[in-house]
Amino acid sequence: EPEVTQTPSHQVTQMGQEVILRCVPISNHLYFYWYRQILGQKVEFLVSFYNNEISEKSEIFDDQFSVERPDGSNFTLKIRSTKLEDSAMYFCASRRGSYNSPLHFGNGTRLTVT
């Protein structure tokens, strides 16, 4: 069964640095998402992406964040000038075009900001 893949599984970075989290969604999926889960807290929506543009973003997704689909397969989340509170698990997800299709999540990238 096809999967959403995320790399790296764990990223450690220093405060103030920029990080790029990478995702390869399932190939025939059209909608792409990033979610965040701070340790011990609920999973939070960050952004959705469709037809090469952001379709929706949360209040968390400010100018520090950006997303890109640079080619036909990768979907990236860039976090500029990282802060300690950006430490979290970041999940990529994708789904097919029909609105009732479920989200398929990747295994997540654990970001640690020191």
Add this chain to the structure above:
Amino acid sequence: AQTVTQSQPEMSVQEAETVTLSCTYDTSESDYYLFWYKQPPSRQMILVIRQEAYKQQNATENRFSVNFQKAAKSFSLKISDSQLGDAAMYFCAYRSATWETSGSRLTFGEGTQLTVNP
């Protein structure tokens, strides 16, 4: 805005027994989707079961079933014949069926940590 509440931070069950995890939600919408996701220690989010609000019949997937009470805005998950591999964090999630008002984001509850005792 929609909210999802899971009032049981932790639950435990004996292997082979049945356990029910609770979830309530608040929405003014009439059409939406509800989901249960499982998150084992590996932290992957795995879809367990989903329910479309317009369907009155409760969804079932093997040992997993839901009790969907639309009027009460309740969506509980029943796990029958619990297995050690069922031990995980379980998240209830809501998604609107109306793109124009709520987009397609999932709203998650706080999660319930399920322990399965041998």
